[in-house]
Amino acid sequence: MNEFGGTTGLILEEPLLTEKGKKGRMGMSLPRRDIERAPMDETLKGEGPRLPDLSEVEVVRHYTRLSTWNFGVDTGLYPLGSCTMKYNPKTNERQAALTGFAGAHPLLPEKLSQGALKIMYELERFLAEITGMDSVSLQPSAGAHGEFAGMLVFHAYHKSKGSNRTKIIVPDTAHGTNPASAALCGFSPVNVKSNERGVLSPEAIAAVMDEQTAGIMVTNPNTLGFFEENIKEIAEIVHARGGLVYADGANMNAVMGIVSMGDIGIDVLHLNLHKTFSTPHGGGGPGAGPVCVKRHLERFLPVPRVVEQGGRYRLSYDFPHSIGKLHAFYGNVGIMIRAYSYILSLGPELKRVSQLAVLNANYVKEKLKDTLHLPYDRPCMHECVFSDKLQAPLKVTTLDMVKRLIDYGFHPPTIYFPLVVHGAIMIEPTETESREEIDRFIRAFKEVVKEAGEDPERLHKAPHSTKVRRLDETAAARNPRLTCF
Amino acid sequence: MRYLPQTEEDIAEMLEVAGAADLEGLFSSIPDACRRRTDLNLPGPLTEWELNDAMSSMASAMGACHECKVYIGAGSYEHYIPASVSYLLGRSEFSTSYTPYQPEISQGTLQAVFEYQSFVASLLGMEVANASLYDGASALAEALLMAARVSRLKKVAVSSLIHPFHRRVVRTYLEPAGFEIVELPGGPDGRTDLGKLRSVEGFAAVAVQSPNFFGCIEDLAAVGNLTRDSHALFVASFTEPLAYGLYKSPGGFGADIVCGEGQSFGIPQSYGGPGLGMFASLKKHVRSMPGRLVGETTDMDGRRGFVLTLATREQHIRREKATSNICTNSGLCAVTSAMYMASLGGTGLRELARLNYDKSEYLKKQLRGAGFAIPFASPTFNEFVVRFPAGFESTYERLQEQRVVAGIPLAAYYPELSGHYLLCVTETKSKRDLDALAGMLKV
Structure with missing residues (x-):
């Protein structure tokens, strides 16, 4: 048996749904018609969509076949840097699927909503405890939505002070959503470079922070996998000039129980429940991006807020300074229930989660640093960033190497990000991988690099054993075909 | 913990590779002034079985159950899921x-x-x-x-x-x-x-x-x-x-x-x-x-x-x-x-939509027959507005005791519509349910 997971097998073809079916088939049991047809205005009647008619078997087989063309965390190691693709516990799915939660209408009267409201209230308290922040709103639907909420809080805060600040400091290592979220609130990003240690220096911030600047957005730990060690000093500079400090908490998995964000000068922070708190990413969502603030900004949080009084919970809109509403109802409650279930399953052991996540990343860094170029050779947090510099003379790129890694049965790391490292390879193993699995990944990467020297062509054409091979993205964009009709 | 595979032996060997004396040593790049001083004050950890009990008990405190009859739409709809x-x-x-x-x-x-x-x-x-x-x-x-x-x-x-x-x-x-x-x-x-x-x-x-x-x-x-x-x-x-x-x-x-x-x-x-x-x-x-x-x-x-x-x-x-x-x-x-959508198909989607329409029209007819006003004449799909007489709030509250929620009052959103309720009927409600609701509202 091949030591690695990647092998070839029977891959079944499956056409598009619209290429299947026959008129008159049905894949769902229609409820009994116990009522006669009511009259209706025929001129308003439409044609209905052009959906194929399929039997239940056809639908089940279609999606089952499609699913086998996918790679998930349940399939194998998924070391996608800054995405924290940890194992998604199955008990969380059970809890979210309980009829009382899954079947609950969001406008149920309060007395019939106590279970969900209690979970939301307690989850807010748990997240406040984990981050060291004072107040939390669970309403944002994803990380970028949480960032947007945070920027709205910045905007409302400065407006309440009668100042109209138009700029925001964003480091070059930031995720693209940071500047995009700031722009939605009318802020223009001012780019600052990280220093030779891969972190922000107080001098660089002091040079740009002024009275027209609303504050700074820092990802901490940053996307190079380093703790922003000057964060306290930076926060002091920003605060002294009337600004606020926003932390992107996408990488919180490194520091639970290790760093209290509320104590190091952070005013606003968002979390990703679909990263740190183990909820599944769903092939692109849904996630949840709670926004956490210090006491002085609590009045700006989105409405409604969950309020507790004598053991009873209710939703309140009575917060006149609130930035408003961000979600049609209260946010992605189904995701909150999963995260709540995860936190209760681990409790104070969440600190160990962070310790092991950091251990695994440093282990990978040490084991691969003779194989791949390591631009910043220093201890990392939960992820480490390499580059393809050593393979460049062989005309083998980061893309070639990670595509070949697929053939060995591993999902590629995050690539070409952060932008400050040319040809970046960003590896985040997470704490849920065993040492044996991590060792196999390391050996696979070494094999790939060996192949780069022996047969670069094999890498240029990789992957070889997948459902499809490299796809023509240029053609897709030049003449977009976005539907099958 | 079942989500954390590393044994003490693994940890010791990996720490050696990483060049740290212990797990705390991995965080040496974090300045002392930035380190958290207190332990995480969280409940748990719970076993899977304790968690099941806790969650099931909270779920049962919700107005969502087999016996619950909820006639609310307003942006979230109850439909059968195969x-x-x-x-x-x-x-x-x-x-x-x-x-x-x-x-x-x-x-x-x-x-x-x-x-x-x-x-x-x-x-x-x-x-x-x-x-x-x-x-x-x-x-x-x-x-x-x-x-x-x-x-x-x-x-x-x-x-x-x-x-x-x-x-x-x-x-x-x-x-x-x-x-x-x-x-x-x-x-x-x-x-x-x-x-x-x-x-x-x-x-x-x-x-x-x-x-x-x-x-x-x-x-x-x-x-x-x-x-x-x-x-x-x-x-x-x-x-x-x-x-x-x-x-x-x-x-x-x-x-x-x-x-x-x-x-x-x-x-x-x-x-x-x-x-x-x-x-x-x-x-x-x-x-x-x-x-x-x-x-x-x-x-x-x-x-x-x-x-x-x-x-x-x-x-x-x-x-x-x-x-x-x-x-x-x-x-x-x-x-x-x-x-x-694939399960319903084009034919099923039309039929299901029609069923929603017909059922809501049925309740509309029953309520009109019971003497309640349907103030808006425009065609509707599966939800509609009803004006109930003064004092209806107590009936509305009383029905909730029986886990029946007769729509939502509109006055909170449109102050001029006091006494108006928005009711929704989907395929999940049988004729029997609708007759029972009409009967309960009349009282």
């Missing part, structure tokens, strides 16, 4: 994967989303649809921002019969950027009164919801006539996509953008989220669209395959100049809705 859909959704190759950045090992998600885009475009009568946004409310806000990009104008007209929560989200999104929002009033027939809007000159968009918050079908042709040959984009929103299985879709009336909430299609209500922001437009506007798009292409061997495309609109390439900040969306909910 076991096959829930089962397929449990395929963890779909649920435990990330956004499909590596297309060679994400063809399952990519093809499923491509099919979703096709179904949504067809359902809404539009040319292209994206891979989803968070929910119907943010989809509407994004539609108005997109209209502003296309028209280069910053004033929008929004019907006051759009879901009040969706309008509130629109304000959150638009106001900091300095937009002007003009609200169009409702008319006596339960539809938007367009009379105030003699000209759309200077407007980026005119937005109406159909069926609207009162369940009434809007005069979309009239909106189309207003916006035709103008800079203003016609934005049609919805909260109940099933209506388009019966009624004409907005595309046929000249809508530029159609967006709304797709929860009705196989997605559990889950106390309001996650939902599904469906978003479709004309092809000529595609490069201004927010969100991800999946497109068809071929691989190096000429085989059909799918990729994320037109990424130059998006934040990871364009940063602050992106068409939206969205990254994670509602991917799995989009796939769920496609599974649901």
